[in-house]
Amino acid sequence: VYTANSGAKGLELAKTLMPDAILLDVVMPIMDGFETCKRLKSDSNLQHIPVVFVTAIKDDKASRVKALELGAEAFLAKPIDESELVAQLRAMVKIKRNADDQRNVQERLEALVAERTSELETINMATLNLLEDLRKENEIRRKAEAELAQSNALYQSIVETSPDDITLTDLEGNIILTSNISVQMLGYNAQEDIVGKNMLSLS
Numbered sequence: 001v002y003t004a005n006s007g008a009k010g011l012e013l014a015k016t017l018m019p020d021a022i023l024l025d026v027v028m029p030i031m032d033g034f035e036t037c038k039r040l041k042s043d044s045n046l047q048h049i050p051v052v053f054v055t056a057i058k059d060d061k062a063s064r065v066k067a068l069e070l071g072a073e074a075f076l077a078k079p080i081d082e083s084e085l086v087a088q089l090r091a092m093v094k095i096k097r098n099a100d101d102q103r104n105v106q107e108r109l110e111a112l113v114a115e116r117t118s119e120l121e122t123i124n125m126a127t128l129n130l131l132e133d134l135r136k137e138n139e140i141r142r143k144a145e146a147e148l149a150q151s152n153a154l155y156q157s158i159v160e161t162s163p164d165d166i167t168l169t170d171l172e173g174n175i176i177l178t179s180n181i182s183v184q185m186l187g188y189n190a191q192e193d194i195v196g197k198n199m200l201s202l203s
Contacts, residue, residue, distance in 0.1 A: 007031030011039055014046050021092035024072070026055045026063055034070060041071035048099040050092035052076055160191065173199045 002017060004010035007028050014022060022040065026033040033053060041047045050073040055063055064075045073095060074088050159166050159177050166179040175195050186202055188194045194202070 005029070007033070007036030007039075010036055011043075011046075014040065014049060015043075018046075019049060020096045021050045021052060021089055023052050023054055023076075026053060026067075034066060037067065037070045037072055047071070048096065048103065050074070050095045052088055052092060054078060054080065167199070169199055175199060 002013055002019065004013050008031055010022070010024070024033045024037060028036065037051050037053070040049065040051060051071065052074040053067040053072050054076050056078045067075055073092060076085065076088060156177055159168070159179055162179045163181060164179060165182045165185060167175060167182045168177040169175050175197055178191065178194055183189070183191060183194050186194060
C-alpha cells in the first residue's frame with residue numbers, strides 16, 4: 001500500500017507504480033478527487049486502473065454520480081467497513097487483471113495485424129516489381145519483334161527484287177521465299193502462285 005497526500009503526488013505515484021487499484025478521497029488539497037480521477041481516466045497508461053472513491057458523506061448521491069460519470073469503478077463511505085473494503089479491493093484487482101489481459105490480447109492482435117500488414121506490403125511490392133519487370137521485358141520483346149519484322153521485310157524485298165535465281169525452302173522442300181526472276185523461270189506470274197508449293201511438285 002502506497003499513500004499520497006495530494007492528487008498531483010498520487011498521479012505521479014500511479015505513473016511510477018502502476019497499482020492494481022486506487023483509493024481516492026473526494027476532499028484533497030489543491031486538486032480534489034474528482035479532478036484527480038478525471039486526469040487518471042484521461043491518461044491512456046493509467047485509465048485501466050480501477051478507482052474507488054472514499055467520502056465522509058454517506059448519503060452524498062451527487063458525489064457518487066459525479067464520481068461514476070468520471071470513470072470511477074466504486075464508491076465507499078466513511079467509516080469504512082473492513083470487510084467491505086477488502087471485498088471491493090478484491091473486485092478491483094479482478095477488474096484490473098481482466099483489463100490487463102484484454103490489453104495484452106489487443107496488443108498481440110495489433111502486433112499480428114502489423115506483422116501481416118508488413119508481409120502483405122512486402123508481397124505487394126514484390127508483385128509490383130515483377131509486373132514492372134514483365135512490362136520492361138514485353139517492351140523489349142515488342143521492340144525486337146518490330147526490328148525483326150523490319151529486317152524480314154527488307155530481306156524479302158532484297159530476295160524478291162534480286163536479278164538472280166533465288167529460292168528458299170523449308171526442310172520439307174516447301175517454298176518460303178523466291179526471287180521474281182525465279183517465279184518467271186518456273187512459269188508463274190506472281191510470288192503468291194509459288195510460295196507454299198513444294199519444289200518437287202514444280203519439277
